[in-house]
Structure formats: structure tokens, C-alpha cells
Amino acid sequence: MPGDDEKTTFTKDEVEALIAERNKAIELNRNEALKEAKAAKARLAAFEGIDPEEHKTLKAQAEEAARKKAAAEGDFKSIEEQLKALHATELGARDKTITKLRSALEQRLVDAEATRELAEAKGSAKVLLPHVKARVKVVESDDGAFSVQVVDERGNQRLADGQGTPMTLKQLVEELRADSEFARAFEGTGSSGGGASKSNAGGGGAKVIAAGDNKAFIANLDNIATGKATVV
Secondary structure (H helix, E strand, C coil): CCCCCCCCCCCHHHHHHHHHHHHHHHHHHHHHHHHHHHHHHHHHHHCCCCCHHHHHHHHHHHHHHHHHHHHHHHHHHHHHHHHHHHHHHHHHHHHHHHHHHHHHHHHHHHHHHHHHHHHHCCECHHHHHHHHHCCEEEEECCCCCEEEEEECCCCCECECCCCCCECCHHHHHHHHHHCHHHHCCECCCCCCCCCCCCCECCCCCCEEECCCCHHHHHHCHHHHHHCCEEEC
């Protein structure tokens, strides 16, 4: 048997194959190195004439500017959210104010028109006004005008006839006047017969003031306010 230090022998073809394989690897490495060198040269060309220290300074400034911009945008978003919240609060307050003003307007409009119609019909506004107000509502037209509309118990507009004519406030008051339950609150329709009913002491109870007895009504304002007198 040959010894451990015996050298392996190669044929000529094997040696040439090994040399060719090594040369191929060297060629590949050389091409790769040239490619990387070319790319590095191209990258360096972009920085030609630029001072490295100046580049570092400019880079730091750009990073600082980007940081400040991000912070500013964050502050802007925070301020924007605060403004939106404030705007929503102001809108809510405005809507509440508008609702209150509209309610006050409707109240005054109903009171004014209902009181006028009751006065013309010689009815007691103190007694009848709540009943009239329970049968009407204020509506707004397309042009922003407000008007009093007579409605039924479901809130739908009442009609005066089969032709679709809306019932007027005057017709509602006349309807109350014709109702036996409310007739006593109109001058000349009390249980005592034609003409205004006279005021009386009410048989020991609260003093009764006839709706048409203006003199007694004025004289007993305090009693009416405290419930010691009633107007019928």
C-alpha cells in the first residue's frame, strides 16, 4: 500500500480542467468587482463637488426640518380637532338659542292671534286660551313666514269643509262658542240668559267673575291670581 504522504497524480486533461475552472472563477470575480466599482463610481459622481462636512450639515438640517414639520402637522391636527369641537359646541348652543327663540315666537304668535279672536267673539281669554292653544300649532312656510294652523288630536291640519278648506282660528273659536262646555266662557251665552252674566260670590266658595264683567274682572285681579275668584 502506498504511504500517507504519497502525492496524488493527475492526468494532463484533469490538470487543464482544474486550471480552466479556476480561471472561470477568477473571471467571474473580476467582472463582479468591476460592476461594483462602476456602480460606486456612479454614486460618487452624484456627490462630486460636495463637501462631506457640508453634506452632513445639510442632512442634519433636513432631518430637523422634517421633524419640525411633523410636529407642526401634529399641532395643526390637534388645533383642528379643538376647533371642530368648539364649532360643534357653538352650533349646539346656537341651535338651543334658535329653538328657544322660535318657541317664544310661536307662543307670542298663538297668544296674540288667539286672544284677538277670543276678544272679537267676546270670550274669556283666561279660560279659553289654553283650550285654543291645545288645538293649534305654528307652521313655517317655504318663504319663512309663520302662521297658526288648527289641528286635530293627532296634529294634522283640520279642514273646514269637504272642499279641503283649512279651518281658521276664527272658526275654531266659533266651534268652542257653540260647545255647551265652553259656551259659559263667552259673553251673552251664560246660564243666566241673554246679556252678560253677573258676578256672584259663588255660594260661599271661590268668587265667580263673569267673563263679560270687565269691571268685576279688574277689581278682582288679585283674587283671580290667588284662586279666590274664577272667571266663567
